[in-house]
Amino acid sequence: MSAAIGYKLLAIMLIVGFGYLVGRLRWLGSAEAEPARVLSNAAFFMFAPALFFRTTARLDLAQLPWPMIAAFFVPVVALMGLNYAAQRWRRAERGLPAAAPAVRAITVAFGNSLQIGIPIAAGVFGETGLGLHLALVSVHALVLLLVATTLVELDLARDQARGAQRIGSLGAVLRATLRNTIIHPVVLPVLAGMAWQATGVPLPGPVDEVLQLLGTAVVPLCLTLIGMSLAYLGFPRSLRGALGLTLLKLVVQPALVWAVAWWVFGLRGLPLQVVVMLAALPSGTNALMFAQRYRAQEAETTAVNVISTLAFVATAPVWLWLLTVFSSVDGPALAS
Template sequence: MFSVILLKLLAIMGVVVIGYVVGRKGWLGHNDPARVLGYAAFYIFVPALLFRTTSRIEFASMPWGTLAAFFVPVVALMLSVYAWQRSQGGLPVAAPSVRAITATFGNTVQLGIPMAVAMFGEAGLSIHVTIVSLHALTLLTVLTALVEMDLARERARLGDADAHVGRMLMDTARKTIIHPVVLPILAGLAWNALGAPTPEVVDEMLVQLGQAVVPMCLVLIGLSLAQYGLKAAARGAITLSLLKLVLLPAVVLVVGHWGFGLSGLALSVVVMAAALPVGNNALIFAQRYEVQEAESTAAIALSTFAFALTAPAWLWVVSQLR
């Protein structure tokens, strides 16, 4: 069981190391290749993956109670981190949203899917896949709306102290909808509602673009590590990693078991999904708004290494509640 996860961790870190070496050697040039790669992922490859995923969701068969047991505490913690960071003051406008996504967005695909298969079999995988199908849709949409509202408020403050609230809200809505994350999600949901099959050629294009997301993001993490290192952002990265690996699964465990009455397989799957290390989308989100990039990169790397220790601990905890 754990050998599968360990092999997956080693493979992930191996690709990250390749990106790191390439970045240190400057083989992609010296004009910020990490940012170029990040923009390519954000504007081309991730939208393709999101559209195809949301267009294929089967809402009628969703285990809504189990999903609520996962997403209610996750979104609650995400909003709490956002509010806490906003109250600190002195941070860049987009920093609260970036830190909130880093503290809650897990690596549900590269690590989560093989973990679910190895630990819980097909029954557990089916629950995990439903979480994956709504993961980016829920977290990225909420955080995008919040960060765009903050940016609109800042633009209004700098440009016109008496800017109309309605104008600010319209600006927020426009930038939230016409966004490389939210727009493909909305388009995918609309296509899903139509019930029409995706043309075979288009679907194959989306598959090929979507398959590039994982290796591209892992190389991107390596490039970013080469550029920023770990020391400069170590303190923030450790805090965010603890929130993701310790606090989030604890909150999901409490809410899922005592709030929603989950036990057995369903509880184990949602807790382990919450216990996953920081996902690559945190870095892509940080690069989109050009803030906290070093911190997000370090948090992804640190939490991925630490997951080898925290995963067995959480498995033991949930096994005591069966």
């Protein structure tokens, strides 16, 4: 990897370290006051909705590279679903909360497409590759968080119905799921943004400026939250689960995306390289925000964020080397 990408990874870890220092020294209060959760709620209910609405309202659906989008999201969502199903099957025997399967699923699926993904795309693939990467990133959070939100709200509604001894009331479960999925700080801004985009009216300048300023707070806040959560919660007693999720994220997911993109969608050259590296990115900070929102697997998700980011230093060169080797048959070589 280039020095610029290395510096970006170092900057991310330093911000996480700063968050750890803030939590360790209790600058924002004791663990009982839950300052990390307060900041997480601010990100989830204030800053992230502004980002999602602005992104969706400005999205030009006609210009998106749909074959690339399908080649990435079909295998990623499929792996997400398989992971979710496996976790649901094992949840009862492990005594995990209802939201745990969806949290683990989004932790594996969601990559750090901004802080790490953009420098990788720009530094390795050049301007053309960066453009393709940004096209995928424009719908990355929207698709994966929508899927995860639907799954977790379905589980919570089912769990609530079971607690109220209404196990057979499928209609009640579906109604609760639909209501909680739509009236949600992720989904509602997306739907509102789509409705605005459909009107063809550009966002007024002052409104766009406000949304942009609010949205820029998401990245540094979430990185700081990783460190604070590590200070308050620590690593889980057993790292087996975190290491397993990290393996799925850094090895299994990019391999699956490569196979599906090549054999099913016929991607070659630069488009193939971009989707594989997007799939190979470490776990993104939105996964921790999601875990804290539903109070499930917070320590484990924090561990996956830290471990996968550190391990990416070793796995990224391997994927880039494999892509370079196959570039002679894929199409154009990687940008220098």
